[in-house]
Amino acid sequence: MDFFGIPAPLLFGQLLLGLINGAFYALLSLGLAVIFGMLNVINFTHGAQFMMGAFAAWMLLNFFGIGYWGALLLAPIIVGITGIILERLMIAKLYKLDHLYGLLLTFGIGLIIEGLFRNEFGSSGMPYRIPAELQGAWDLGFMFMPVYRGWVVVVAFFACLATWLVIEKTKIGSYLRAATENPALVQAFGINVPRMMTLTYGAGVALAAFAGVLAAPIYSVNPQMGSNLIIIVFAVVVIGGMGSILGSVLTGFGLGVIEGLTKVFYPEASSTVIFVVMAIVLLARPAGLFGRA
């Protein structure tokens, strides 16, 4: 059976791969959406923090002998703490100013972090092995499906679900949402809004680092792994609607699939297709697919 001249098995394989890449887009854009939604900061350090997550996993293994499962828990905490320090020392000072200042600051910090890692570790990257439990592959008939990639999709899905539940369905989440609308009023009720902002930033950064640990065994752990992804992820956030949690998750998976299909039909355009979609969406719905104007 063929679709547009492409054999069906190949097409199914590509859809599945698109979903896997979409999982990374979703996880990363989720962190961005949380930070933008709550703090109104466009966090351009996100790519570097994703990369730091992968490097944290590598360092935990090589310097302390802590393997993948430990890293999955520890790396987000460690990188999240660096995010908290960053927020306290620098980003917090910019909340009252225009978005542009936060963007420039985080952009600059991202470049510096990337440069420091490149200086220390080079650009070709460090190997990081897939944990023994997740090695191997399933033969699906139409393709060889590595167990690890399946794991990434499942984990990313649950991480997104958990984040959404925390923000939409819990008390802390309701404080957060209220603080976004009117920080002064929430503060008047005796809630420490600045601390909440700090923790939110830390959580967003931790999500990026979590994605970084997931990515480490797939790609080589190298300093530019984040900067390659971050621009795409920003497009995802813009298409989904800035600050919309659900929007960023759905768009992440959806664009992964669109990109995957482009790789079959016209591979030369696979790095541009997401931006074409972004331009069209912005023309039709300036606030993004799920955003409120």
Add this chain to the structure above:
Amino acid sequence: MMNIDRRAVLGAAAAGALPFRSARSQAANTIRIGVLNDQSGPYRDLSGPYGVMCTQQAVAEFGQRGFNVEVVNADHQNRPDVGANIARQWYDQGVDVIVDVPTSSVGLAVNNVAREKNKAYLNTGSATSDLTGAQCSPNTIHWMYDTYMLAKSTGAAMVRAGGDSWYFITADYAFGHALERDTGNFVRAAGGRVLGAVRYPFPATTDFSSFLLQAQAARPKVIGFANAGADLINSIKQASEFGVTRRGIKLAALLMFLPDVHSIGLETAQGLVLTESFYWDLNDRTRALTERLRPRLRDQVPNMASVANYSCTLHYLKAIADMGVAASKASGVDVINRMKAMPCDDDAFGPGTIRVDGRKLCPSYLFEVKSPRESRGRWDYYKLVQTTPAAEAFRPLNEGGCSLVRS
């Protein structure tokens, strides 16, 4: 899109802030060497800072022979416009020769600038065989390897071993196209078939699984990777992840360097065959050079790309000493002609010659990557399989279509 703006800004800053500190009176007696390469992207570890260090090593070993030598360097970010701008600015500011310049699209752009300004240009980093073919120039020498030589050695060896049907995964720019073309020609000439190719955007691709799946669907015996650096590393890792080799398909890394093998790890890379013209553990001279370079490179060993900068710089300085600084500054073509007239000899590549079309001749070596059990330690990665002598390693002079060759 932000990415491009950022890199353009950095490039302009790097080019603008070059340190030319020496006084004007010294300028006439100073040779300036500009090392232009990738210092922040996928090809950084192949040459980058190590390429600069190897150039400095050559300058140090050459010593003081009546003129001063200055080495400057910049990052071209794999972008032809940035590379050409830096080259133009450098040549205008008194840089006498530009060396290295990986990334074929940038290498070809700088080729035009050198010719326009009548300066010397020693390309060691680009792979495209067009530099000594259709786009050859009297101002340019192409030092160590090219797509033809890689294709002839690796491609022909794979076909001989039974890999007679190929599918290519190609980086969509000058280098990938040239490598795919040259390898395809050898495969067909040896009686094999090319089933197809998929071209992916460079340098913005990190996930190759989709392309691997397409290649696999064509049922070739060999998947040829017409890419390099971090892209090649990801391709090979992901090919192993998706079980491509378990289905009996062989992988051909058409351009692979020692640092790539290091990054992939022997577990995954073992058994791959590849072609280089230098390996640190090849013979006594290469081992001696590696030892001399150790204080600069520290825990790295030199590879084909970085060490070529050493080799060409040394030969260039010998030519300058021979013809005099004043004469060398008058015309880049004269310098290149003098270099072509002199025989080369250094610890990296041994004795060699330079052809009229600008091709430096050296033997090419087919290596096989050792298994983890065979390796005796860090950087002990290659077994020598076959040597192609210098005279046969490269494209015959009359087949390149170079205008400098009178038939």
